[in-house]
Amino acid sequence: MKINTREVGQLLKGKGTISGRFYLHLYDFAAEKRSSDHEQYVHRWCLLVKNLLLTSKHEHGSLESMIVLEGHQASVCQNASHGYGVKITFSTSEYHMYCSSRETAAQWVDHISRCGYMTLYDQWQDLQTQYNTLLAQQNRISKCWGGDALLIPDINSREQLQSTKTFCTIVVSCELSLNCPTQNTFASVYARDSSSRWVLMYQTEAVDHSHTPHYCKTFHIELTDILTPSSPLKFCINNMNTGNMVGCAVVSIDEIEKGVDGVLHVIMGDNQGNDHVGTISLSSVLDSNTSHRALLNIAEKSPHLKLDSHRGFTFRTKQQRIYVSEQLWDHSATVDVPLAYVLFLLERKEQVLESFEEFTNLDPIYDGMLTDMIGHYNRKIATLVQVRDFLTSYDGPSYRKSVQKKEAEWQFCPVNLAIYAVGVSEENGEKERMYFTTTVGAFAAHGLGYRTSLRAGLNAAQLEVYYSAKYDKLVALTNQIYHIWGEIERCKEKVVEVRLLEQIDIYEHAVALTSKISDLMDFCRLPDVLMSVKLFDQAESIFQFSRLRERNWSFPEQNYVWDGERYVEREGRRGSISDGDSVQALETDITLAITQFITAIERGKNVEVEMMKMLATLEPLVTQARQGIMFSLLLEENKIVNSYFAGNPDMEMRMLSCFSQALTALVAAFNMSVADAYTRGDRGFFMTISSEGYLIYFQSLLSTHSQEQCMIEDHWVSILNLSHCKIVLCRSPVGHVALSGTHVRLTITLGVGDRIWGMLPPQCTGPISIHPVLFTKGVNEQQLLAETMGSTAIQDTINTNSLTRLHRYVTPWTSSSPRARQLLETVSHHVREQVPRDVKLFTHLDELVRLVGGGRVTSCKSAKDRTAMAVTYELTRALEREHVLQDPVAALAALRSHGVRPLNCKKNTGCSKYAFNGIQLKVLPREYRPPMGSYGGKIT
Secondary structure, eight states, X not given: OOOBHHHHHHHTTOOOOEEEEEEEEEEETTOSOOOOHHHHOEEEEEEXXXXXXXXXXSTTSBEEEEEEOSSOEEEEEEETTTEEEEEEEOSSEXXXXXXXXXXXXXXXXXXXXXXXXXXXXXHHHHHHHHXXXXXXXXXXXXXXXXXXXXXXXXXXXXXXXXXXXXEEEEEEEEEEEESSOOSSEEEEEEEEOTTSOEEEEEEOOOBOOSSXXXXXXXXXXXXXXXXXXXXXXXXXXXXXXXXXXXXXXXXXXXXXXXXXXXXXXXXXXXXXXXXXXXXXXXXXXXXXXXXXXXXXXXXXXXXTEEEEEEEEEEEEBSSSEEEEEEXXXXXXXXXXXXXXXXXHHHHHHHHHHHHHHTOOSSOGGXXXXXXXXXXXXXXXXXXXXXXXXXXXXXXXXXXXXXXXXXXGGGTTSOTTOEEEEEEEEETTSSOEEEEEEEEOOOOOOGGGOSSXXXXXXXXXXXXXXXXXXXXXXXXXXXXXXXXXXXXXXXXHHHHHHHHHTXXXXXXXXXXXXXXXXXXXXXXXXXXXXXXXXXXXXXXXXXXXXXXXXXXXXXXXGGGEEEOSSSEEEOTTOTTOTTSHXXXXXXXXHHHHHHHHHHHHHHXXXXXXXHHHHHHHHHHHXXXXXXXXXXXXXXXXXXXXXXXXXXXXXXXXXXXXXXHHHHHHHHHHHHHHHHHHHHHHTOHHHHHHHHHTOEEEEXXXXXXXXXXXXXXHHHHHHHHHHGGGOEEEEESSOTTOEEEEESSSSEEEEEEOHHHHHTTSOGGGGSOEEEEEEEEEOOOSHHHHHHHHHTOOHHHHHHHHHHHHHHHHHHHHXXXXXXXXXXXXXXXXXXXXXXXXXXXXXXHXXXXXXXXXXXXXXXXXXXXXXXXXHHHHHHHHHHHHHHHOBSOHHHHHHHHHHHSHHHHHXXXXXXXXXXXXXXXXXXXXXXXXXXXXXXXXXXXX
């Protein structure tokens, strides 16, 4: 579908103020190369609509670009070739628009300069409309989801204030005291009504004593559509005889909840301007119901979870009331998993770098490659050390704010990761449900910019697998030889220890040591090890004998032959383990050394001496095997760097940081799935993941235009690589994470604690495969532009690829679950239809994934605004489906206006409003439009 500039202007409901033909040129300050004058300028039709400059090839042509004129400076300019024009200057670029006359240029400058004023005027009108609507004495409810859902009636009394729709009940305990003796005083609590007048809520009995008065009071505050968590409460102490106010303080419920150790201490002042006339101690808790207690029980038993914010709601169904408890939890995986991954990468890279630096006798043809790879490793290690030092010393909350997207120290941690936990219980106690969704920002390398992406920078054949099977095998061999040699060192230390203590079990440790040596010899017989050693011997011998030839030295020609260009090694050169005779001779020497070691233990003499002789005999074997493997690894990694990451030295770091973020989200979602199954006593979940694997569904709301297209490509490739990971559960403390394997083919060992471990079936202790799927739909104005320009292919490709994966996992369920079969057919239909910004796809996917026990992750750019709209909409649809809500539209508006998602916005940006403007609201799907008064934030 193509839309021309005039249609876009009509869509934005803005009449084109001025239009015309121009020679247009974008001058980028950051560009290193400049094109010729002929190539710089293009002839385009331009249309000014409010604060947008639209361009196309001709008046009725397809829209080419949309330029937002915010933060600009406009002036008249002149060019010898093109005459008069308009120069629009931004911080990093300039637009030059040349026309036929100075009068036309001046007219455009005048209109462009006024567009800023018109934008502000439109925003003021929008706010004025919201204000008038909130004051209107009506209670209209929009017929569409997410519209102007709940309008507040005028209320002027305490009774009316408490009789509106109740969302939750807060129990507040207050303790008031004066610092000076005062007689006949009482304490009172006030709240504001819709007319901003103070209404008396509670008051204490009068204290008629001469000593310092002290008051204690516990009262219930019912949060409504008027009395919200941010509403102010006024605590006063008045003299009963004169009516004068002795002391006063104003705080909100939000401030009470943020007190140290749950208690907020406030200093009271009086109307004379005196401070410290008294103090107030305040604490609050959410009025407990079954759903709230169930969620708190999970959080209390999970040390990796920390409650960030909570809200409670009471909604009516057609038969009864239901209690909904909303909570946001911080997850320790935000820091713990990236730190474990960075430490894992550092250990491997430092080992490899150390081995590379030992290659001093190679053929000169390898010098350049070796120097490049050592430099490559040093740069990556320096970056990893910076991240490791920061995460190791970091003692703040396990959380990365959206405003920290581009900070290098945080690049391995996901943005705004939180667990959105919702508990639902019915009034009669018959039905209880819990819903868990992991919300997180897009897996992207924000600090490295958006000029390229993982998908664009990698070879198409390597989209899902960065490293070849040969590379992975070499890394596995490297890990294995280091592990075996480490075991030998530990056995040696144990033998020395028990020898010094003259313990009688030294023979057992000696047998263990010889067993590890036998494992090492078996390892060195592996064909891959022998081939690597042979390759290294050849490279080293060519270097050595080319030096001898230069100096006219003699060398043993029986071991080398001339191939016309250089001397190459004969098969079976003496002294290398790639030679069968040499291996046999070496094994004979090692066997003799082991025999002498055992004899020394039996006699009790020269044990240490014989043991050191035996280990010294082993050293050539270990050294040759390790150097051979590392040399093959050097060749393979050099091919990877030059082939797959060519032209972009930061591509590997982009891959590692994005994958780390995806890995963290996987661990967080899996932990919540396990906790949920344990709470429900669902052994079937553990049976399913042990046999079929773990399905994790990623929902993305990123657009396919400009920067977000690079983000969605990074996001997709990182998620694809999760399919090469395995999860192993162990009986360790909850939150324990250990990693092994290669960069992206990881085995993730997670601790589940004794309680969950006792519930696991025996087969669940083995590796659990991961089945990730990603479905994406852009919903904002950027996606509208992408649809207009026809650049949505990546979205369709992702959804089609994920549908195939979903079919593969869910098909076994369809035979026993008609609902699963029906949902799978519906999802397939929506994917094939490819309807722009159709979010009904997500509703069916959410139900299907929860039906088969999968995990849920929702993302947009920073997981604040679009993500909030998505998770609240899906929650309301679930409540309507399973509990038959009487008024789902009002419930949706309440969740978005007074729930935990606005608090998440405030936590990230300092503003508790969603970052949507008037233009974005017109483009968003109706299901994702926030209620009036809940949007207007500027920081994303």
